[in-house]
Amino acid sequence: MSDVLKIGREILDSQPFSKLLGAELIYFEVGSAEISLLIRDELKQQHGFVHGGVISYLADNCMTFAGGSIFGDGVTAEYKINYVRPAIGDKLIARSTVLSSGRRQAVCECKVFVVRGEKEVLVAVAQGTISKVEKT
Amino acid sequence: MSDVLKIGREILDSQPFSKLLGAELIYFEVGSAEISLLIRDELKQQHGFVHGGVISYLADNCMTFAGGSIFGDGVTAEYKINYVRPAIGDKLIARSTVLSSGRRQAVCECKVFVVRGEKEVLVAVAQGTISKVEKT
Amino acid sequence: MSDVLKIGREILDSQPFSKLLGAELIYFEVGSAEISLLIRDELKQQHGFVHGGVISYLADNCMTFAGGSIFGDGVTAEYKINYVRPAIGDKLIARSTVLSSGRRQAVCECKVFVVRGEKEVLVAVAQGTISKVEKT
Amino acid sequence: MSDVLKIGREILDSQPFSKLLGAELIYFEVGSAEISLLIRDELKQQHGFVHGGVISYLADNCMTFAGGSIFGDGVTAEYKINYVRPAIGDKLIARSTVLSSGRRQAVCECKVFVVRGEKEVLVAVAQGTISKVEKT
Numbered sequence: 242m243s244d245v246l247k248i249g250r251e252i253l254d255s256q257p258f259s260k261l262l263g264a265e266l267i268y269f270e271v272g273s274a275e276i277s278l279l280i281r282d283e284l285k286q287q288h289g290f291v292h293g294g295v296i297s298y299l300a301d302n303c304m305t306f307a308g309g310s311i312f313g314d315g316v317t318a319e320y321k322i323n324y325v326r327p328a329i330g331d332k333l334i335a336r337s338t339v340l341s342s343g344r345r346q347a348v349c350e351c352k353v354f355v356v357r358g359e360k361e362v363l364v365a366v367a368q369g370t371i372s373k374v375e376k377t
Numbered sequence: 378m379s380d381v382l383k384i385g386r387e388i389l390d391s392q393p394f395s396k397l398l399g400a401e402l403i404y405f406e407v408g409s410a411e412i413s414l415l416i417r418d419e420l421k422q423q424h425g426f427v428h429g430g431v432i433s434y435l436a437d438n439c440m441t442f443a444g445g446s447i448f449g450d451g452v453t454a455e456y457k458i459n460y461v462r463p464a465i466g467d468k469l470i471a472r473s474t475v476l477s478s479g480r481r482q483a484v485c486e487c488k489v490f491v492v493r494g495e496k497e498v499l500v501a502v503a504q505g506t507i508s509k510v511e512k513t
Numbered sequence: 514m515s516d517v518l519k520i521g522r523e524i525l526d527s528q529p530f531s532k533l534l535g536a537e538l539i540y541f542e543v544g545s546a547e548i549s550l551l552i553r554d555e556l557k558q559q560h561g562f563v564h565g566g567v568i569s570y571l572a573d574n575c576m577t578f579a580g581g582s583i584f585g586d587g588v589t590a591e592y593k594i595n596y597v598r599p600a601i602g603d604k605l606i607a608r609s610t611v612l613s614s615g616r617r618q619a620v621c622e623c624k625v626f627v628v629r630g631e632k633e634v635l636v637a638v639a640q641g642t643i644s645k646v647e648k649t
Numbered sequence: 650m651s652d653v654l655k656i657g658r659e660i661l662d663s664q665p666f667s668k669l670l671g672a673e674l675i676y677f678e679v680g681s682a683e684i685s686l687l688i689r690d691e692l693k694q695q696h697g698f699v700h701g702g703v704i705s706y707l708a709d710n711c712m713t714f715a716g717g718s719i720f721g722d723g724v725t726a727e728y729k730i731n732y733v734r735p736a737i738g739d740k741l742i743a744r745s746t747v748l749s750s751g752r753r754q755a756v757c758e759c760k761v762f763v764v765r766g767e768k769e770v771l772v773a774v775a776q777g778t779i780s781k782v783e784k785t
Contacts, residue, residue: 530702570700
């Protein structure tokens, strides 16, 4: 495991909400991140699909890691997400990359897939701004 | 309690993820909804603030209720959210209203506040599209 | 005419693209702005409605003025817009207010209306971030 | 020139606002589109950069073409755009692809570049929803 990934996992593990949901950092390098999440009944809405809030959480957090890989520490300033398909399957995977970065902000995109058996199916796409956390 | 609010509460209670997080429907009428959520440690990130994913969930879900109040049943097609301040306090409150609606879609806005003692402080603003769930 | 409005009009007049389109600053105070635009054939798309690009321009620019009223000089960092109805009429009016502002950024919302005779009809809603222009 | 591109150019030429700005359809196939625009002083703001409204127009219109390539005729329902760098150069190029499409809507992304001599530099990224125009 790379040092960067190890540090990333420690950060994810220090987020109580990410622990509650069960997110796992799979890949983490400068400019990109990948987070997965096992689907369980607690994460669903009334129609039996994964709740949109879970997918938003995953996209948001994955972009924070991608952007944070540039800055050391980052927070999501804003993002937008389009849900393109109900999420039905075993696992979610979010993959985010930095599209552009400056001194204080990075613009990232993220795609969220649901894994059904061998197949990955796109369920959401997101775009947003990650801000550097300024030490004070 | 109005019949509309009663129905709304039953829907919210049928969402396992909303139960996991502890969301409560406070107000529900045609064109608007209000959902609250007690803040507890499990919902935080590593800096001790409420995790953005929780705030996104709340905004997303509240807009789904506001839009769904027009259509009977709705799902979020897309939205954007700006986090404007770290959420530190006792409780979150999301308030959403429908800005415009057509046959199949409603555009909604939502403001999310954190309650600290007697004060409400704005922590996020969102805007998105709720689509009618078509019976098949 | 207030001094603030006078300064705002000089800024708008110094934007060649705003002159090309014919935008006029109607109202300008700290935290809010209103810009109007007469509809003419050159601003339309193939179905006879005002082109979405014109409406986006107006929302973007109006939010820049609202945010810029806080900072002295601002640029749009990002925004999202929902078109809610085709724009058919005599004039467009955009109204923007600041929802929240910090040292370097302001989050604004904007509503765009089309004027038909005596009536104003909502055609688009937008939300975005205005960044302070840092003097170097 | 392909038949699809020829039809696309006729549509773009039938948009008075696109003629006013000078947009040209460069590439058009099912699922993607590319539109370019020569930069001239009329399209600038007060700091000498291309006005954000021009960039928004280009991203919006390019996504409408990408999405419209699926449906025959499409309109932008909503989009968000992040400006990542001031646009200074000779020409703008927007490239859009469809990320996902259903019966009535397509979710598209668009990147806008400025051309300076031989180089292309990213100036904005957008993501949005194109709706099929229903014949009535």
